[in-house]
């Protein structure tokens with residue numbers, strides 16, 4: 001780990017056919033801090049996260065994760081950087097339904113080369129931190145909020161410097177949403193990672209240290225009424 005920001009995005013541009021999605025977007029995600037990204041439907045929020053994950057190649061611009069450039073088009077190097085430095089949580093959790101929480105979380109470590117016993121121990125620690133039993137039940141028997149906390153534990157398996165969450169509470173009721181937010185927004189302070197949360201929900205965005213809005217392909221600081229006076 002270097003001492004610079006968790007992620008730095010400079011001049012990111014992306015278009016699909018004649019649709020300009022990102023138009024010179026800049027973003028710095030400091031360690032131990034959270035950023036919420038809001039914006040209208042189709043404004044490019046998920047595309048931005050896919051670029052940060054190295055899964056979508058921008059037309060122009062640069063992305064650094066923990067000081068290392070994301071190597072678009074070099075599958076091996078890009079995949080390694082992503083595995084080692086970036087964790088991601090999506091709206092539906094994307095867990096393997098037949099496996100237990102422990103198995104779901106440990107698998108992420110084993111795929112990154114961690115021995116099975118070590119991965120299982122670390123999975124149990126992470127699930128304990130997030131308040132979910134590691135158990136032998138399959139994850140599809142857990143509630144939506146528990147499944148999202150299992151997905152967060154899985155995203156933390158490889159000690160990411162950058163944690164990305166795309167609508168992590170989009171399918172949860174308000175009480176469960178708050179529990180997942182409590183767990184998620186505590187992580188930068190506890191672990192020192194940078195956190196980027198894409199959300200439509202103002203209550204979720206309000207939990208972040210910084211709130212940015214994607215407008216016409218650029219990220220602009222959200223002005224919060226009554227603040228700074």
Ligand SMILES: Nc1ncnc2c1ncn2[C@@H]1O[C@H](COP(=O)(O)OP(=O)(O)OP(=O)(O)O)[C@@H](O)[C@H]1O
Pocket residue numbers: 016019021039040041042043044045046047048
């Ligand atoms: N693979 C693709 N091919 C063509 N167009 C795409 C592709 N992926 C996304 N788009 C388009 O790019 C634009 C931005 O999509 P994106 O999913 O990033 O928006 P979003 O802000 O996350 O939207 P939402 O809030 O509705 O999830 C949309 O107009 C979408 O239709």
